[in-house]
Amino acid sequence: MRTHIKAQCAALAVLAFATVTTQAAETLSVVTFGGAFEAAAKKAWFDPFTQSTGVTFSTESYDGGLAKLSAMEQAKNTTWDLMDLESNDAITACDEGLLKKIDKNSLGKTSDFIPGSITDCAVASMVWSTVYAYDTSKLKTAPATVNDFFDLQKFPGKRGLRKSPKVAMEWALIADGVDPKDVYKVLGTPVGVDRAFKKLDTIKKNIVWWESGAQAPQLLADGAVVMVQAYNGRIDDAVKRDQKPFKAVWDGQLYDFEWWGIPAGAKHADTAAKFIVSQAQPKASADLSKYIAYAPPRKDAIPLVDKQRLADLPTAPDNFKRAVQVNASFWADNADAINKRFQAWLTQ
Incomplete structure (x- = not known):
């Protein structure tokens, strides 16, 4: 047994x-x-x-x-x-x-x-949040708003943007005078879409497109752009880990x-x-x-x-004053149509 x-x-x-x-x-x-x-x-x-x-x-x-x-x-x-x-x-x-x-x-x-x-x-x-950043060692005047990202006279030079209409369209409307809380109300109309593309036209020749999130801080580090759209975590990582003199601009951040x-x-x-x-x-x-x-x-x-x-997080009070939550439902419903126009716009 x-x-x-x-x-x-x-x-x-x-x-x-x-x-x-x-x-x-x-x-x-x-x-x-x-x-x-x-x-x-x-x-x-x-x-x-x-x-x-x-x-x-x-x-x-x-x-x-x-x-x-x-x-x-x-x-x-x-x-x-x-x-x-x-x-x-x-x-x-x-x-x-x-x-x-x-x-x-x-x-x-x-x-x-x-x-x-x-x-x-x-x-x-x-x-997380999409912001834009700049190199504090290369710009004497600090940009502070979404409008500054589109202002080529005050801040001449290249701009880095993700090769996607999302965020670019929202920022274009904010820079064109739309209140952040009304962005999707305006973008949900044909006139609003036209308005966003028209504003993007003003910086189109100065845009350097990126597709991978790691490319954004690298473009800034290489001096290929003077301002770059980026995920806030990527910029924070470049500052904390790589000791880069970058600063994020939180105005008009799109969080998600x-x-x-x-x-x-x-x-x-x-x-x-x-x-x-x-x-x-x-x-x-x-x-x-x-x-x-x-x-x-x-x-x-x-x-x-x-x-x-x-203080480094998107939801910090000082960073959240003019924040816009990405309207996921809007993009789920309209991404195909807007992406199709965006791809055509890139070739024009």
Whole structure:
């Protein structure tokens, strides 16, 4: 009998070891926008999750959009388990059945989250912002408004812009006199779209386009532009890590949530869901700001952020005075039409 029991125990031990080994060998394939955010996410979220679960991460960078995800889903060969998504892509992907539904109950007290930061298919990972920045060692007069970005007489030189109509269109209207709170009301009309493109025409010959977020601070560092549109975290990273003399201009910042979503065909969907729950806890949510200047989407995480660090975040009171929240629904509904015109405008 004892021999039989010992044999059973040995078998169970082997099974337990095999289970742990399998879990340790599991790898989540994550696609992000790369650069400083991915590096910060690794320190704040990926590494701690690996330490507590044994699950490792394989990361891939992309520039957004849903074309590749859609193709993988149609081919029933989805290689991604977790996606870093912009708001309009998160909405569209959910509507098109490209993402799994989120179990909101697994997140705990949802009222602790900033309103709008949890959807049917995605959970906000942080609050980020698009600003513009300049090199303080090269400009004697400091630009302070969106209008200055468009003022080639007062501030001659090249401007760096993401090769996308989003943010560029909003800024063009603000620089043309539209109150930030009315931007989408105006942009939602044919006249407003014409007005935005007309304002962009005034700086078109001076625009240097970028497509990857890492290119923005590099353009500034190289002296290729005198001002550059950039993600606030990229500029903060260049200042803190690389000691660059850059300064962000917060006037007219367009802030938004960033999202985690799980592809419908993800092979490790359950583990990806567990990661999202882990990352969404107050301390983990706040920890990201240690490494990059993005704000937590949980209200109860704010007190856990270092007070000095709060000043660098998009939601800091002094930075938030003329902020505009990206209207994800507007872009989800109008992106195709505006992008088509934008591509045509680029060639004119």
